[in-house]
Amino acid sequence: MTDLPNYELYAIKYASRAGKRSENFIGGDSHDGPMPMAYYVWVAIGPERSYVIDTGFTAEIAAKRKRDHLRCPVDSLKLVGLDPAKVTDVILTHLHYDHVGNFDKLPAATFHLQETEMHYAVGRYMRYKKLQHSYEIEDVVGMVRANYAGRVLFYDGVAELAPGITLHPAPGHSAGLQFVRVHTKRGWVVVASDVTHFYENMETYRPYVTAFHIGCMLEGFDKLRAAAPSPQHIVPGHDPLVMERYKAPRPDLEGIVVRLDEAPNA
Numbered sequence: 001m002t003d004l005p006n007y008e009l010y011a012i013k014y015a016s017r018a019g020k021r022s023e024n025f026i027g028g029d030s031h032d033g034p035m036p037m038a039y040y041v042w043v044a045i046g047p048e049r050s051y052v053i054d055t056g057f058t059a060e061i062a063a064k065r066k067r068d069h070l071r072c073p074v075d076s077l078k079l080v081g082l083d084p085a086k087v088t089d090v091i092l093t094h095l096h097y098d099h100v101g102n103f104d105k106l107p108a109a110t111f112h113l114q115e116t117e118m119h120y121a122v123g124r125y126m127r128y129k130k131l132q133h134s135y136e137i138e139d140v141v142g143m144v145r146a147n148y149a150g151r152v153l154f155y156d157g158v159a160e161l162a163p164g165i166t167l168h169p170a171p172g173h174s175a176g177l178q179f180v181r182v183h184t185k186r187g188w189v190v191v192a193s194d195v196t197h198f199y200e201n202m203e204t205y206r207p208y209v210t211a212f213h214i215g216c217m218l219e220g221f222d223k224l225r226a227a228a229p230s231p232q233h234i235v236p237g238h239d240p241l242v243m244e245r246y247k248a249p250r251p252d253l254e255g256i257v258v259r260l261d262e263a264p265n266a
């Protein structure tokens with residue numbers, strides 16, 4: 001255990017949108033009120049290799065879907081010292097539009113994906129608007145092209161990408177969603193992505209409304225807990241509270257980037 005490398009781990013906020021509590025839980029919420037959503041990409045920087053986790057969406061897609069685009073997530077990699085042209089490894093938690101857009105701005109990258117997610121994104125269920133809504137067809141086609149170019153590596157279950165970087169399938173929100181565990185100086189930190197959108201989904205066992213399989217979503221909360229040394233080591237995929245609980249690496253990155261490898265204040 002102790003010889004695992006420690007990665008620096010960052011969340012970069014690139015977009016947001018207004019929202020209501022009733023929109024964020026299956027079954028609604030009896031105390032409705034504002035509950036905005038934040039959009040992130042994550043970066044693990046190791047002594048030898050760095051990993052980008054998800055690639056966000058573009059300004060064009062933000063306009064189409066009425067999200068507030070704050071910055072290009074790929075350009076923003078420079079804020080933590082990565083040159084987008086030189087990024088070699090991108091872990092895609094799933095292929096929803098807010099996690100895989102911009103993939104074409106990383107020319108040297110190999111994409112790490114659960115095989116089930118690719119099958120789902122091109123398979124039988126995409127004939128239903130309800131399920132295709134979270135995908136952008138050009139992203140999906142782009143990933144098919146990337147596969148034909150030999151740039152996608154597929155996983156079928158739990159995998160160790162490198163010492164200190166592990167992948168964990170936790171389907172439910174989509175059929176092939178995975179979360180990522182990153183070893184840091186405070187131990188293993190779980191980048192949950194959409195296994196839990198908000199802290200509250202996981203804490204109250206009330207899944208987010210976009211669902212493929214609700215039973216699997218509930219089991220996903222258990223998987224997050226089992227993979228993390230404490231609940232303070234789990235980072236939800238879309239909660240604005242992440243920006244409050246963790247510190248910016250530098251004053252000029254306040255409100256833009258936080259360090260997840262340092263303990264949160266809650």
Ligand SMILES: [Zn+2]
Binds near residue numbers: 096098099194238
């Ligand atoms: Zn998402």
